[in-house]
Amino acid sequence: MSVTPRASGAAGERTGLHVAYGGAVYPAEEIARGAAYELFSADEVAGFEWAPRPGSVLPWRTFVHVTEVTAVHGAPEPVEEPEAPLLVPLHREHGWAYLHRLSQQPLAADDALLTKVRRSAVIRPGTRMVKVLSPRQLAGYVRGWLPHGFCYREYDVAHLRTPAATAVLRGDGAGARDGTEVTYALRWRAADPADYDVPVGPGHHGLTMLTPRDRLGAAVLGTGFVPSSSQLVPEFVTRDFADLPMPANAALLAYPADGTEVVLYTYQAEQRGWLRMVGPQWRHLLAAVPGLSPDQEYVPTGDAPRSTQLVGGYAGGEYEAVADMPGGFRVLAMTRAARYPVDSAARRVRFARWRRVPCLVLREEAGWLRLRLCQPGPEAVATTGAQCHERGIYEAWAPGTEVTDDQVVDHPYVL
Template identity: 80%
Template sequence: MSVTPQASGDAGERTGLRVAYGGGVYPAEEIARGAAYELFSADEVAGFEWAPRTGSALPWRRFVHVTEVTAVHGAAEPAEDPDTPVMMPAHRERGWAQLHQLSQRPDAAGDPMLTAARSSAVIRRGTRMVKVLSPRQLAGYVRGWLPHGFCYREHDVAHLRTPAATTLLRTDGEVSRDGLDVAYALRWRASDPGDYDVPVGEAHRGLSTLPPRDRLGAPVLGTGFVPSNSQLIPEFVTRDFADLPMPANATLLAYPAEGVEVVLYSYQAEQRGWLRMVGPQWRHLLAAVPGLSPDQEYVPTGDAPRSTQLVGAYAGSEYEAVADLPGGFRVLAMTRAARYPVETVARRLRYAHWRGVPCLVLREEAGWLRLRLCRPDPETVATTAAQCHDRGVYETWAPGAEVTDDQVTDLPYTL
């Protein structure tokens, strides 16, 4: 379970980690393998918040991204290669403040400096991805939802560790209740860079033109960055807004007001369910989740038909596969001896057209198909009467007899 120790305010004293920030050097604790740091101070410092913890002599703290610090002293060698941060081309007259301003202007989407900065944020196989959830969404993922829609690299959002800080990443459109004391998130490893897209350019222009009455969450700027007054965070979408197969060991997380990370559940691919990881001292964090008992040890996702799956070949036969990264892809099997590495792997999903609109087929019930729009815009949303269920995610029901070009497609990964 990933939680900060009770006396974490003195973590820098114990480990020797020091971080230079804003003209000072502070004891610190590493977050997300060096993507961010929690800084501590015995005295009040501008921008730090009062957050005393039992046993700590450093009651002031601040979370900062690695790109905000000027030096790190005493850090251990990383266990794996870090993700590349957003990088800006050197420019005599333009700095980070100007880049942020451009990222918030839809008419600047084609600016060369903005384009170069956005292209520096890349996803590779094994990149940790994050989607911030509401209590309702957390309940949905525990019961079987799959990763889809807008999401972010953990590297870019690791410094957002409190419910208030993660608000700008929410995609549900729900109004945060007063006194919100916990935020939730899904974290998983990317199986393939081709599963993701950047919401910029002509293919995604329709997202930027959808009126407020037809969308949830923050507007889509079309620059590839999150709408924010101060943060420069690249955003991604799953390609065609498709569901992605849940990788092994994905986790559901909670971020209470204390700023710690609590692992609530871990995904067990063979059992198709979520194993509870949280101890008794943190189970109260699940109280706001509808329909979920904090005392339930294991929650199966059910046997409902899935909108997508991984398929792999081994010894001339096809099997359902699972991404078990960073190790690779293997046969999905209950017994360890049968978990062979697959020789090829592909993501299988179902496409169709309805009223001329390209869609994904999510499921079929009594002759009706549940569809999700691949490229939502005002015209396709009106044509299909699709409803927005998550930022950028539009779904509708269609009579099966009216659907055309209904076909199952395999999108192969390169191994």
């Protein structure tokens, strides 16, 4: 089929990039290293939104995933290996619509086709992960929270850029109903695939049985995909719902209504804090974040209690380490000369049981332990009285004298 550009103008001239989509070719801008594209048009097109930018002659825009386009013209050479897309076996009857219907049916969790497609979404060392946040959660991460719970590969959600589009990924139960005009997100690079799990199978069966009264956010279907009427997004959880050590150069992001990505802060591992990156024109995006001054240049997190630690071996000694992907693991040190690559690395976590329920120990205060359920479900929640703080995250306080099997476990990484 022959296609021609619908329009030319600022976007196409600036990037030299054009994308074939829906039977036409549009000027475009690359998103997330080619995982998605922002398309522009001078004329109204079905699915495009009116969102003019100053000086632009292309006021109609939309965001599309790379798998939705048929050709890309003028794309730059990739600087790193792209992530693996979802792969669907070719079949004349079982197309995308059929697969999407399966992904939304809990009884189809064991379907062979769905399982095969879900396994094609893989995490590798250095994969960029994303967790969509509420304003309250953003404040928590700035003050020292660590990555945990439900998350997604950036590759799979790069086309979801506006508050309305990202509502399906929020785990606080509010979604788009709270009227928030900006979406916040945490982005980091995975240190190791073993840090993540797919919420499918017996270990996560309890999540699928929780009633709306006992949960926040969307139901967990048990298929490994996000509940959505239009999106096919594979979801992940951190292993045991544990916190992960914050990698170097993680970023806190904001997406206002027009879908622009704004980097608010980047994580400085050696300084244990967040360095503000946003300029004055974007600081209004922080107005909804409780307890955070938009003018604060640097926010330290060194005093925040940490439930997990990355340790590394070097020259026979053990040191606190940091994941600095894609470069690997190194000793956490203030001076560049002391940032040695480690000989071994492991994520250190504390586990325990309370009332025979397996838990993570987050912190200890005055003889009480703050616990997070490793395998939340109706019985575990009822037994412990744990409260849901976000989708899949259930925590409770327990007297230290009642806790058993208290132990520290190292999850080693393969270097």
